[in-house]
Amino acid sequence: MPDLQEHFARAIALAAEQLGSDAAPVIVVEPSAVPEAGDYSSPVAFRLAKSMRRPPREIAESLARILEANPPPYTRAVTASGGGYLNFLVDFDSFAPEVVREALSVGDVVAPDSAAGVKVVVEHTATNPNKAAHLGHLRNACIGDTVSRLLRATGHRVEVQNYIDDTGVQVADVLVGIRHLGLQPEEGESFDRFCSRAYVEVCHRYETEPALLDLRRETLRAIEARDGEIATAAKELTSRIVDCHLRTMARAGISYDLLTWESDIIELGFLRQALDLLLEHGVMRRPDQGPLSGCWVLPLEETLEGGEADLVDAKVLIKSDGIATYTAKDIAYHLWKFGVLGLDFGYRLWADGGPSTSTSEPDLATLDPLQFGHAGRVVNVIDQRQSAPQRVVKEALRRLGFEGQADALHHLAYEVVALSPAAADALGVDTTSGKSQYALSGRQGIEIGADALLDEAQRQVEAKARNADTAARLAASAVRYYLLRFGLNSIITFDFEEALRTSGDSGVYLQYAHARACGILQRVDPLPMPARALELSSQERELIKVIAEFPRAVAEAAASLTPSTLAAYTFRLATSFNDVYEHTERLYRIQDPEVRGVRRGVVDAARATLARALQLLGMEPLARI
RNA sequence: GCCCCCAUAGCUCAGCGGAUAGAGCGCCGGCCUCCGGAGCCGGGUGCGCAGGUUCGAGUCCUGCUGGGGGUACCA
Numbered sequence: 286m287p288d289l290q291e292h293f294a295r296a297i298a299l300a301a302e303q304l305g306s307d308a309a310p311v312i313v314v315e316p317s318a319v320p321e322a323g324d325y326s327s328p329v330a331f332r333l334a335k336s337m338r339r340p341p342r343e344i345a346e347s348l349a350r351i352l353e354a355n356p357p358p359y360t361r362a363v364t365a366s367g368g369g370y371l372n373f374l375v376d377f378d379s380f381a382p383e384v385v386r387e388a389l390s391v392g393d394v395v396a397p398d399s400a401a402g403v404k405v406v407v408e409h410t411a412t413n414p415n416k417a418a419h420l421g422h423l424r425n426a427c428i429g430d431t432v433s434r435l436l437r438a439t440g441h442r443v444e445v446q447n448y449i450d451d452t453g454v455q456v457a458d459v460l461v462g463i464r465h466l467g468l469q470p471e472e473g474e475s476f477d478r479f480c481s482r483a484y485v486e487v488c489h490r491y492e493t494e495p496a497l498l499d500l501r502r503e504t505l506r507a508i509e510a511r512d513g514e515i516a517t518a519a520k521e522l523t524s525r526i527v528d529c530h531l532r533t534m535a536r537a538g539i540s541y542d543l544l545t546w547e548s549d550i551i552e553l554g555f556l557r558q559a560l561d562l563l564l565e566h567g568v569m570r571r572p573d574q575g576p577l578s579g580c581w582v583l584p585l586e587e588t589l590e591g592g593e594a595d596l597v598d599a600k601v602l603i604k605s606d607g608i609a610t611y612t613a614k615d616i617a618y619h620l621w622k623f624g625v626l627g628l629d630f631g632y633r634l635w636a637d638g639g640p641s642t643s644t645s646e647p648d649l650a651t652l653d654p655l656q657f658g659h660a661g662r663v664v665n666v667i668d669q670r671q672s673a674p675q676r677v678v679k680e681a682l683r684r685l686g687f688e689g690q691a692d693a694l695h696h697l698a699y700e701v702v703a704l705s706p707a708a709a710d711a712l713g714v715d716t717t718s719g720k721s722q723y724a725l726s727g728r729q730g731i732e733i734g735a736d737a738l739l740d741e742a743q744r745q746v747e748a749k750a751r752n753a754d755t756a757a758r759l760a761a762s763a764v765r766y767y768l769l770r771f772g773l774n775s776i777i778t779f780d781f782e783e784a785l786r787t788s789g790d791s792g793v794y795l796q797y798a799h800a801r802a803c804g805i806l807q808r809v810d811p812l813p814m815p816a817r818a819l820e821l822s823s824q825e826r827e828l829i830k831v832i833a834e835f836p837r838a839v840a841e842a843a844a845s846l847t848p849s850t851l852a853a854y855t856f857r858l859a860t861s862f863n864d865v866y867e868h869t870e871r872l873y874r875i876q877d878p879e880v881r882g883v884r885r886g887v888v889d890a891a892r893a894t895l896a897r898a899l900q901l902l903g904m905e906p907l908a909r910i
Numbered sequence: 911g912c913c914c915c916c917a918u919a920g921c922u923c924a925g926c927g928g929a930u931a932g933a934g935c936g937c938c939g940g941c942c943u944c945c946g947g948a949g950c951c952g953g954g955u956g957c958g959c960a961g962g963u964u965c966g967a968g969u970c971c972u973g974c975u976g977g978g979g980g981u982a983c984c985a
Contacts, residue, residue, distance in 0.1 A: 604983040790934040867950040
């Protein structure tokens with residue numbers, strides 16, 4: 286796709302040189318803020334003004350004269366306006382056919398990046414395998430999934446990993462509920478919902494029955510010993526929950542290349558190996574005094590007093606009882622991700638024929654050693670609250686001498702999902718304090734299940750969808766778009782009404798625009814695209830510009846790892862298409878084959894681009910609704 | 911205490927140092943002899959406060975106020 290902004294920027298650079306500018310400023314070209322001035326504008330003259338010691342307006346006029354004499358491709362005119370803006374008018378006669386042609390031929394890699402080909406490991410979801418996935422997990426997964434798609438679309442080799450923390454205390458909690466409180470699934474209750482309920486119940490009972498805490502300790506010890514009936518029960522529990530999570534996420538179009546089990550990391554000696562490395566390199570120390578005496582720690586802040594180092598702040602990696610913390614395991618995991626640990630997993634398929642592969646102990650491995658891990662770059666989609674431990678992992682890599690790996694480790698932090706007062710009230714939370722948002726809490730059962738939300742969305746669209754399958758996809762689109770629309774730094778204050786909206790800035794609106802385009806095309810047979818596109822309406826010209834910006838939108842979203850910018854682009858594209866639909870003559874009525882061919886081409890290009898954008902957002906484009 | 915994030919329209923949010931700050935929702939009014947009305951068009955109010963940098967600041971810097979989070983021998 287011809288990137289006009291890039292073309293224009295290069296032409297400006299040459300013209301500026303010709304004008305005698307010695308400095309090479311960063312040249313910004315943007316869609317014009319004032320449409321009367323042109324299609325694209327650049328404030329470059331303002332930047333040149335100082336070094337050239339001439340008024341910006343004068344510089345812009347000189348640049349315009351030079352560019353007019355030798356115009357860049359697809360340019361109809363170059364003008365100066367305002368205090369010194371340089372404006373480009375696009376020649377749509379030649380530009381439109383080019384855009385249509387390219388939009389219809391774009392492949393999976395939309396905009397190759399300079400780092401294309403690099404292997405990127407993206408870790409996301411990582412929901413504790415002891416209860417149903419909720420809204421917060423779904424936000425994580427949607428972000429991670431779209432980031433993965435964006436990286437693939439810019440030419441990276443992507444491996445999506447879902448970390449399964451199956452040795453944590455929360456698994457013990459649910460087991461206590463099932464084994465010692467005799468909790469049973471209710472009629473029609475799914476297994477993960479049942480576990481969520483058991484978890485809430487157990488956490489509640491801990492407060493009044495301290496004896497249960499002993500049972501928890503005992504259960505946890507049995508799980509970590511990896512032996513006996515309790516360990517088997519834990520393995521079965523976590524496997525069943527993981528299956529539930531995979532089903533839930535699949536409803537939203539999310540899948541994984543590899544399930545990484547924490548128990549395998551421990552079982553296969555990854556942790557021991559990592560700890561050995563940390564010891565050998567003197568990264569980990571054991572204070573013999575102070576509050577952390579008896580622990581193995583990674584020092585974070587020290588002061589020198591009388592030549593003696595005094596530990597001010599440190600991260601505990603091994604507790605005084607000899608048990609490693611989560612951060613220690615995460616360091617081991619990341620050494621493996623980068624292929625520098627010196628150990629590897631076995632691999633087997635998960636759930637026969639499913640999309641995922643699982644790590645495994647070597648003697649259970651059924652797959653040839655595949656090229657998992659060995660990342661050139663790692664992206665961890667983990668909420669903002671984990672920033673501190675993530676920094677420690679990065680720092681540990683650095684101190685072990687893996688500087689490059691530390692630099693290539695990126696914590697993609699995002700804000701959490703909270704509840705609006707209305708949503709909190711609907712869940713029975715006391716909202717008399719009048720706060721503007723209320724925290725979710727799995728422990729207290731204050732949460733919105735991912736499945737429950739998708740079900741609700743489906744009910745919402747059922748009446749107007751042609752069948753249940755379409756309704757399911759529309760529902761998934763609505764929810765996904767809602768969760769991706771927000772910037773990563775925004776707390777989503779969840780509100781049912783907003784999330785389930787089917788009009789305006791919503792996933793359903795996008796799907797409808799796509800289906801509408803498909804409908805138009807079905808009614809009119811394909812025609813050849815003329816070399817020159819005459820008689821385009823102003824709405825069609827605008828649409829052509831938006832379509833042409835697609836690769837740039839993808840490249841920017843991928844470079845900054847922000848799905849929300851792609852969501853915004855897609856909404857703009859759909860709006861622009863609807864504008865054309867509403868304001869140009871009905872396609873089937875057009876007699877002139879050339880005009881008809883051009884206009885059909887524009888609709889087809891919009892359809893194709895909308896489809897690609899929806900796919901990147903993880904929404905399966907619907908041809909009919 | 912220290913660190914991070916946030917503050918833009920009645921509400922929910924976009925806004926990469928550039929021209930007159932935009933969407934959606936809600937409210938009022940308009941547009942169907944149907945290419946799919948889950949649409950389109952019109953109507954209006956706003957960058958928390960105070961400084962600074964800049965030709966130019968919602969955007970960058972400093973301080974303040976108000977919210978959220980982190981700072982565990984939890985994961």
